[in-house]
Amino acid sequence: METLSQTRIILSTMERLNSRAHLPADLSALLGKTALLQAKNTGVLELDLSGIPLSQVPVCSPLDFSLDIKNFEALIARIMEAILEARDIMPPSVVNAVVQIQGVVGKKELSLEQAWNEIRIRFAGDDFSGTVLKTWEAQTPEAPSALPFLVMAAAAPSLQAVGRALAEAKGIDPEQIHTSGACPVCGSPPYMLELRGKEGQRFAHCSFCRFTYRIRRVACACCNIDKADQLTGFTAEGEPGFRVETCAECNTYIKTIDFRELDREAFAPLNDLESLPLDMLAANHGYTRMALSVWCI
Ligand SMILES: [Zn+2]
Ligand SMILES: [Zn+2]
Structure with a gap:
């Protein structure tokens, strides 16, 4: 998330989002601005990897991931400020939730670190009984995902850096074909796929640590x-560069980015929003999405 070119790709993707009349403009503004803040954030992370069991086979768990808490709290504050500064173009339900959350964080009545703990437990698939998230779902019924959104958005730079460091430490080669579709670093399911290169090498984007890794073409x-007879898919008119892949065995679907014939670069977190109409089509066909978006919404 760290380079200038990343910022350039985000800005050009935002332009495309804005030109799509059927996409909710307030949601595009929210995710676009957040992505820019995330991109501007890197380079200052202090991560402690000492407690992570590197020898654990085959993968670590979201529970092993630690955050640079200072960076996390600073970024969440910046994201909340940005939402309130641009309140005219942001989803009103999110603005209201942010006002409430900002108020209690200021009074130290809400622990963002505890909310993060509950979210990683949820990702790890453990029994979930987090009180903070449940309380805030009830507190902000019009934007029940507001707190998870803020927490995951601010955690993303740390998670991505830890994911990369773990992959390196464990010798995980992202270019090597992985037999399983789950993230080789943290075990989470992917939220988007992407075809790259002349041969259409197939890559998966992890929904938790954002690690990108190559997977089998037909699986x-x-x-x-x-x-192959269980695996089908479809495209839709007006959605160039995107395809839905479905599985008759487990009844899930996932979207694939294929910009190889188009003059543009992929940025999966926003391409996911851009291709929202395909989610509606997949749901109409009775398929369940493989993983939530990286925005927890
Ligand atoms: Zn992962
Ligand atoms: Zn399947």
């Missing part, structure tokens, strides 16, 4: 079945 990224 479900959820249940790993590789029978």
